[in-house]
Amino acid sequence: MYRYIKGVVTQITPQHIVVENNGIGYLVLSPIPYQYKIGEETTLVTYLHVREDLFSLYGFKDDETLQLFLKLISVSGIGPKSAMSIVAYDDSTKIITAIEQGDAKYLTKFPGIGMKSAQQIILDLKGKLVSDDLDVKLISDNSKDVAAALEALGYNKKEIAKAIKNVDFDQELDKALKSALSYLLK
Known part of the structure; x- marks a missing residue:
């Protein structure tokens, strides 16, 4: 498992970036790849998703976004692609607020998220996104x-x-x- 990667951005596409570290180019799926610049040194917190036929490395600017992504993929019926579209679309605080307030209509604006999926996200995550030590931003x-x-x-x-x-x-x-x-x- 990779916790983070620090390196220079060498390629940017609509779905991913390539980060070079010690001569190795890591293809990292990113929610907003165009927030990086080629030649810029960056640090990404990462998640390695493993399936039988595929290893995918996901990278995020901060730990808060990674934690939200991990919570979202723990929801039945929400895979990494859907979770990426959610965290790419809006600020983590707004997404957490919508979940905590049970705003399913807000969640349906994300690509690939229908009313049934939105309700499942709320059912599974409501009350679980604000940590006991207040590290996650407060809701209001x-x-x-x-x-x-x-x-x-x-x-x-x-x-x-x-x-x-x-x-x-x-x-x-x-x-x-x-x-x-x-x-x-x-």
């Missing part, structure tokens, strides 16, 4: 404000993450904060 401005307030009150990141998962952020900020505090004080 209100959740960021509540997390900052709880941190100022002395709560650790794990406690804050659990509270954030159990708060409805469609309500006003002060009510959301009260709700988070009541959850923590149980």
Whole structure:
């Protein structure tokens, strides 16, 4: 398994880039290959997908996008090609927000994702995309404000993450904060 590849971009096509490292050119499937420039040194976090007849190396600019890709391919009926089209199309935070809010219509705008697949993604991933240590971006401005307030009150990141998962952020900020505090004080 390759964790990352650091090298010089030598070729760009609509589906992949070639990254040369120590005289070896790695063909890396990329969600947005034209974000790179030929001759530019880059570091890609990678995922090696293995099938009986094919080894495919996928590369991403950051770990957050890779983690979202891995979660998406864990969904029944979503393969690497569909997951790539999703992470290529929009910002990870917007995709995570849509999944967490159950917005199937938003997910159907991605190529190859119908209503049935969108509902399966939501069913399988809702509540699983925000990590316990808050490394993944928080979903809304209100959740960021509540997390900052709880941190100022002395709560650790794990406690804050659990509270954030159990708060409805469609309500006003002060009510959301009260709700988070009541959850923590149980």
